[in-house]
Amino acid sequence: MAAALERALGSAGPGxxxxxxxxxxxxxxxxxxxxxxxxxxxxxxxxxxxxxxxPRALFLAPSAVPRLPNGGGGTGTDPRxxxxxxxxxxxxxxxxxxxLGALSxxxxxxxxxxxxxxxxxxxPGGCARLxxxxxxTTHPPGPRGHPRPPPQVVAALxxxxxxxxxxxxxxxxxxxxxxxxPRPGGLVGVRLSRPGRPPRRWRLRLDPHxxxxxxxxxxxxxxxxxxGGSDPEEEWG
Amino acid sequence: xxxxxxxxxxxESSASGMGSTLPAVAExxxxxxxxxxxxxSHVPDELLLRLRFIFGPxxxxxxxxxxxxxxxxxxxxxxxxxxQVLGSSGKLYTCYSSCHFCxxxxxxxxxxxxxxxxxxxxxxxxxxxxxxxxxxxxxVSEEQLxxxxxxxxxxxG
Numbered sequence: 001m002a003a004a005l006e007r008a009l010g011s012a013g014p015g016x017x018x019x020x021x022x023x024x025x026x027x028x029x030x031x032x033x034x035x036x037x038x039x040x041x042x043x044x045x046x047x048x049x050x051x052x053x054x055p056r057a058l059f060l061a062p063s064a065v066p067r068l069p070n071g072g073g074g075t076g077t078d079p080r081x082x083x084x085x086x087x088x089x090x091x092x093x094x095x096x097x098x099x100l101g102a103l104s105x106x107x108x109x110x111x112x113x114x115x116x117x118x119x120x121x122x123x124p125g126g127c128a129r130l131x132x133x134x135x136x137t138t139h140p141p142g143p144r145g146h147p148r149p150p151p152q153v154v155a156a157l158x159x160x161x162x163x164x165x166x167x168x169x170x171x172x173x174x175x176x177x178x179x180x181x182p183r184p185g186g187l188v189g190v191r192l193s194r195p196g197r198p199p200r201r202w203r204l205r206l207d208p209h210x211x212x213x214x215x216x217x218x219x220x221x222x223x224x225x226x227x228g229g230s231d232p233e234e235e236w237g
Numbered sequence: 238x239x240x241x242x243x244x245x246x247x248x249e250s251s252a253s254g255m256g257s258t259l260p261a262v263a264e265x266x267x268x269x270x271x272x273x274x275x276x277x278s279h280v281p282d283e284l285l286l287r288l289r290f291i292f293g294p295x296x297x298x299x300x301x302x303x304x305x306x307x308x309x310x311x312x313x314x315x316x317x318x319x320x321q322v323l324g325s326s327g328k329l330y331t332c333y334s335s336c337h338f339c340x341x342x343x344x345x346x347x348x349x350x351x352x353x354x355x356x357x358x359x360x361x362x363x364x365x366x367x368x369x370x371x372x373x374x375x376x377v378s379e380e381q382l383x384x385x386x387x388x389x390x391x392x393x394g
Contacts, residue, residue, distance in 0.1 A: 125344075133386065135333070136333045139335035172337070
C-alpha cells in the first residue's frame with residue numbers, strides 16, 4: 001500500500017501541499033511506468049526503506065532481479081532489511097497463483113509484485129481474476145480469525161499496457177496509483193494518487209535495472225512543478 | 238480429505254461486509270433492508286423498488302437466489318471467507334470477500350467489459366443474503382479454501 005512507497009520516496013517537500021492526517025488505510029497500489037522508469041527499483045526500495053524495523057517483504061517477479069538497489073547491502077542498505085526480504089520468481093501465471101494461494105500460511109507484511117503485465121492473460125476476465133486473487137489472498141481474516149494488520153500490496157505494470165482493457169480493469173482493484181514518468185537527466189517524476197487525498201509528487205533518481213543508485217543527494221526528493229495538461233495515465237486508457 | 242459441513246446459520250455481518258466499496262446510496266439501502274428484515278422478517282415493497290432502481294435487472298434474480306438459499310459463506314479456521322452462489326443454471330460461482338469479483342460470465346461481460354451493471358446477480362445475492370441473514374454456512378480447511386480460490390485458474394492451466 002501507499003505507506004511503503006511513501007517511506008521509500010520520502011516525505012513531501014515544501015510546496016507540495018499539506019497531507020491530511022488520516023488513519024492509514026490498506027488500499028493496494030498500482031505502480032505504472034514505461035520500460036526503464038525504475039518500477040523494479042522503486043518496489044525494492046519500498047521493501048528495504050524501513051531498515052531493520054521495516055516490513056517483512058515478499059517480492060514476486062517473472063524473472064530474477066540482477067542487483068538490489070544500492071548494490072544489495074552496500075552503502076545505504078541496512079543488512080538487517082535484506083534479511084527481511086524474500087525474493088521469488090514465479091515464471092508463469094499458474095506458478096504465481098500457487099504462490100498467492102500459499103500466502104495464508106505465512107503472510108508477509110508487504111507483498112510486491114513486479115512484471116504484472118506478464119501474468120495478466122488476454123481477456124478482461126483473466127486480468128480481473130488475477131487482480132482479485134491478489135487482493136483476496138492478502139485479505140485479512142474475518143472476525144473469527146487472528147487479528148493482524150493486512151499485508152501491504154504493491155504491484156507494478158509496464159506502460160503501455162498489453163491491451164486496452166487492462167488499465168480500466170485494474171483501476172477497479174487498485175484505488176491508489178503511482179505513476180513514474182522519465183525526465184531528462186536520468187530523473188524520474190513520481191506522482192502518487194490515493195483516494196481522498198491530494199496527489200503527491202517527487203522527482204527522484206531511480207535506477208531502471210535495480211542496480212547501484214546515485215548518491216544520497218540525488219535520492220533526495222524535490223518539489224516537482226505542477227504538470228499542466230491532461231492526466232498522463234489517461235493516455236494509456 | 239476432510240469432510241465439509243454445511244449448516245444454515247444467521248449471518249450477523251454488516252450489510253456491506255464484503256470488504257468492497259458500494260456507492261453510498263446502495264450501502265444505505267442494504268442497511269435499511271437489513272433493519273427492516275430484522276424487525277419484520279419482511280422487505281417492504283418500497284425498498285424492493287429502490288433495489289430495482291439502483292441495481293437494475295439483476296435485482297429480481299438476486300432476490301430469487303436469496304429465496305432459494307443459494308448463497309453459502311465458506312470459512313476456514315483462520316477466518317478467511319469467500320462466498321459460493323448456486324446459479325439458476327445449477328452452476329456454482331465463487332464471489333470473493335475482499336473485492337467485487339465473481340467467476341460468472343455475466344460479471345466479465347456486463348460489469349467488466351460493458352460496464353452496464355454495478356454488480357452481477359450473484360454478488361448482489363451475497364449482499365442481500367448477508368442483510369437478510371440467509372447465508373448457508375460451510376466450514377472448510379485452509380487448503381480447501383485455497384483450492385476453491387484457485388480452482389478455475391488450475392483448470393485454465
